[in-house]
Amino acid sequence: MTTPTGDQALIKRINTAIVLESILRNAPLSRAQISEQSGLNKATVSSLVQDLIDGSLVREIGTGQSSGGRKPVMLDFVSSSGYAIGIDLGVNYIRGVLADLRGNVVAERTSSLRLGDAGGEAGVSIAVDQLCGCIESLMTEAPASAYGIVGIGVGVPGLVDDGGTLLLAPNLKWRDVPLQRILTDKFSLPVTIDNEANMGALGEQKYGAGRSIGNIIYVSVGIGIGTGLILNKSLYKGASGFSGEMGHLSVEAHGKSCTCGNRGCWEMYASEQALLEQASPLGFDDLESLLAAAGEGRADVLELFAGIGEYLGIGIANIVNVFNPDAVVIGNRMSQARPWLEDVLRRTVVQRALGFHLRKVQLLFAELGERSTMMGAAEMAIEGFFARVKAT
Amino acid sequence: MTTPTGDQALIKRINTAIVLESILRNAPLSRAQISEQSGLNKATVSSLVQDLIDGSLVREIGTGQSSGGRKPVMLDFVSSSGYAIGIDLGVNYIRGVLADLRGNVVAERTSSLRLGDAGGEAGVSIAVDQLCGCIESLMTEAPASAYGIVGIGVGVPGLVDDGGTLLLAPNLKWRDVPLQRILTDKFSLPVTIDNEANMGALGEQKYGAGRSIGNIIYVSVGIGIGTGLILNKSLYKGASGFSGEMGHLSVEAHGKSCTCGNRGCWEMYASEQALLEQASPLGFDDLESLLAAAGEGRADVLELFAGIGEYLGIGIANIVNVFNPDAVVIGNRMSQARPWLEDVLRRTVVQRALGFHLRKVQLLFAELGERSTMMGAAEMAIEGFFARVKAT
DNA sequence: CTTAGTTTGTCTATCCAATAAACTAAGTTT
DNA sequence: AAACTTAGTTTATTGGATAGACAAACTAAG
Numbered sequence A, B: 001m002t003t004p005t006g007d008q009a010l011i012k013r014i015n016t017a018i019v020l021e022s023i024l025r026n027a028p029l030s031r032a033q034i035s036e037q038s039g040l041n042k043a044t045v046s047s048l049v050q051d052l053i054d055g056s057l058v059r060e061i062g063t064g065q066s067s068g069g070r071k072p073v074m075l076d077f078v079s080s081s082g083y084a085i086g087i088d089l090g091v092n093y094i095r096g097v098l099a100d101l102r103g104n105v106v107a108e109r110t111s112s113l114r115l116g117d118a119g120g121e122a123g124v125s126i127a128v129d130q131l132c133g134c135i136e137s138l139m140t141e142a143p144a145s146a147y148g149i150v151g152i153g154v155g156v157p158g159l160v161d162d163g164g165t166l167l168l169a170p171n172l173k174w175r176d177v178p179l180q181r182i183l184t185d186k187f188s189l190p191v192t193i194d195n196e197a198n199m200g201a202l203g204e205q206k207y208g209a210g211r212s213i214g215n216i217i218y219v220s221v222g223i224g225i226g227t228g229l230i231l232n233k234s235l236y237k238g239a240s241g242f243s244g245e246m247g248h249l250s251v252e253a254h255g256k257s258c259t260c261g262n263r264g265c266w267e268m269y270a271s272e273q274a275l276l277e278q279a280s281p282l283g284f285d286d287l288e289s290l291l292a293a294a295g296e297g298r299a300d301v302l303e304l305f306a307g308i309g310e311y312l313g314i315g316i317a318n319i320v321n322v323f324n325p326d327a328v329v330i331g332n333r334m335s336q337a338r339p340w341l342e343d344v345l346r347r348t349v350v351q352r353a354l355g356f357h358l359r360k361v362q363l364l365f366a367e368l369g370e371r372s373t374m375m376g377a378a379e380m381a382i383e384g385f386f387a388r389v390k391a392t
Numbered sequence C: 001c002t003t004a005g006t007t008t009g010t011c012t013a014t015c016c017a018a019t020a021a022a023c024t025a026a027g028t029t030t
Numbered sequence D: 001a002a003a004c005t006t007a008g009t010t011t012a013t014t015g016g017a018t019a020g021a022c023a024a025a026c027t028a029a030g
Helices: A008-026 A031-038 A042-054 A120-140 A179-187 A196-207 A272-282 A287-295 A299-324 A333-352 A368-391 B008-026 B031-037 B040-056 B120-140 B179-187 B196-207 B272-282 B288-293 B299-323 B333-352 B367-389
Strands: A058-063 A075-078 A081-087 A095-101 A105-112 A148-156 A168-169 A175-179 A189-197 A216-221 A225-231 A328-332 A364-365 B058-063 B073-077 B083-089 B093-100 B106-112 B149-156 B168-169 B174-177 B193-194 B216-221 B225-231 B327-331 B362-365
Touching: A008 A031, A008 A042, A008 A075, A008 B008, A031 A042, A031 A075, A042 A058, A042 B120, A081 A120, A081 A196, A081 A368, A081 B216, A095 A120, A095 A368, A105 A120, A105 A333, A120 A175, A120 A179, A148 A179, A148 A368, A168 B193, A179 A189, A179 B174, A189 A196, A189 A299, A189 A368, A189 B225, A196 A216, A196 A225, A196 A328, A196 A368, A196 B168, A216 A299, A216 A333, A225 A299, A225 B168, A272 A287, A272 A299, A272 A333, A287 A299, A287 A333, A299 A328, A299 A333, A333 A364, A333 A368, A364 B008, B008 B040, B008 B073, B008 B367, B040 B058, B083 B120, B083 B196, B083 B367, B093 B367, B106 B120, B120 B149, B120 B174, B120 B179, B149 B179, B149 B196, B149 B367, B168 B272, B179 B193, B193 B196, B193 B367, B196 B216, B196 B225, B196 B327, B196 B367, B216 B299, B272 B288, B272 B299, B272 B333, B288 B299, B288 B333, B299 B327, B327 B333, B333 B362, B333 B367
Parallel strands: A081 A148, A148 A189, A216 A328, A328 A364, B083 B149, B149 B193, B216 B327, B327 B362
Antiparallel strands: A058 A075, A081 A095, A095 A105, A168 A175, A216 A225, B058 B073, B083 B093, B093 B106, B168 B174, B216 B225
16 A cells, blocks of 8 residues: 655646646636736746646747736647547447547547447447547547647447446447457557546536536436436546446336346436337337427327426436536437426426425536537546646 | 645645554554555654654554564554544434544443424524533543544534534424534534434444445434445535435335425335334334334234335445445444344345446445444544644 | 836745665664 | 664755745836
């Protein structure tokens, strides 16, 4: 058990992080402003800023307004000093993005993934090839920069351990795929793999509906239901590196049996799958046609959506009671049904969540739509880069 | 926004904390051992240890075994350099303890609290007087020491905000009682107020069934159900300072209406209250007589307990799926029914919790019994003291 | 246009904690 | 007794942060 001890290098790391953070959040600003905000001495700030400039992460962008004295030299973060790749590996598509260190999108790729009957090994191989092709294609789009590609983030529809192995992806029929190792070996870059919902949560918290909110719960309603928890601005993962399996919260103690072994799981009542099952007798077999029918005002379809909305609300009320977050963001495919879900959902949550929490909780819908996961994956790579910078 | 900056004082604090922590966990040990374990230089350790000795927190207790060289001077933590008070303020009792800085009990007090019809203001005043009496009585038992009474912790049956105000205690019929302020004003000591379940969780994690387990969920099954979450060895509190209202997780989406506004709340099915309601037709009106009857093997009573056990398992499976903890500890009054609950409970959890988590999760019963909360409250005061020491 | 006052950013001397290495102390082994 | 081991202290050095002095560059008032 070797605890990281405190020495002068640690101080410098801490203070460099403070300065960098300050620039990232408030750019453009001057050395004097950083000093005042942070409490660090002017000389200290000057020295650390110089290091950052030497490291190509910060640059001077000319003088600012004077308020009766020497004009300040304004500093800016050089977001083009490196680029990150974010991937959303879906059940039947691959989406990828190349973003700079501020998350500005430089290039984007989408391709459909048709594994057909190629389950197991064969399917993995096809998908990994396509995935690598997507990454390579994005890499060629990256402008020359000080740090180049700083990392790759991948969101996947399944359970991931902390070593980046996809333990189980029911809808892909994959099991124990060491995705992180595969990609690290191939690209020799830092790779982060995480659940699609965790990535989506990060994406919405950083670039979408949850901007600058500290505690959000992202509910990804697709075929199943996944959740991503951001507590105190960072992703919460359970004891052994995965948690948030709230799709399998039981909301009907003696309800339908689920493949997970439990009964009455939330996602048996509030997911796209649940919706489609109920819609099948009416002659629908995909979400898009149901959305169209709802748009035309078909009463029986509207009722179906209301039912889903109520069950969504039941689960969300549970989550609110447990985590008492600042906001709940609903994302993934089902968020398109917002017009027909929102009212009943909101009503159910207000009715069922404890009054104390409700005073604060906001109910939001994803702003990035189908790009939440991809952007979150890129953000994960970016954060990894910053963590490494700060550790040096 | 003034971020705490890094300077030399910070280094010293960090390293002092490392040394103190090392002594607390591994005493008795020598300076050389601390140096080796922590990676700190021998000279640094010597200097920091001297500071701790000067501060009466550590002392030399003679020489240890030599392994071929000079004998080491063994160090020990001076647990008698200060004392903490822990209080369990129940609905109809007050329990208090005086413990040294290692949690060794020096004195204990129990008194019953009969508020009768004195609800609201009058009840508060009576209870607070009795509470203060208990504290004063415990304080007189404290031996002379360097730091004296280092703090008071109080566990209460209700919702507490981060300012130590008891917002709502349904079973006491209290509302907005600024308990922390009242006690700080009276005793001029650091006071921590928290929910009974949070305190119980801390008590069991530190001194009871969950010793040295990093992530535990304590389920306090009494009149209602409360939960305390310890994640990464520290108490997790939600966004606005309170969370863990898992008694109000809905396990039957369309079940019985609860006073909280929700339906099918867990505690409507698995608490002492739920048990008593079902037992009333059989002619029982308290837990003790039911336990006795179960002990004599009355079939109808055993069935009641089995029912409670199943619902407890349903809720715990949910918790396990959400938090994926290392252990779940069942405490408070219902833990006395262990012999009649455990089998069905264990079976239900195994059946319903996702296999992945189950590999790790332990199901435990509280070891401290009715003393969990009180000991946790004392521990809270002790931790507060250490935090202050480390901050200086 | 001068002068006073203000703000920015750098420079210098100093402080302080950690450290390596030398050293003292006190044992064990051969 | 000599050689080796281990514990803990002393000393000189290192590398950050800091206060305060300072130079540079500006505004505003007379």
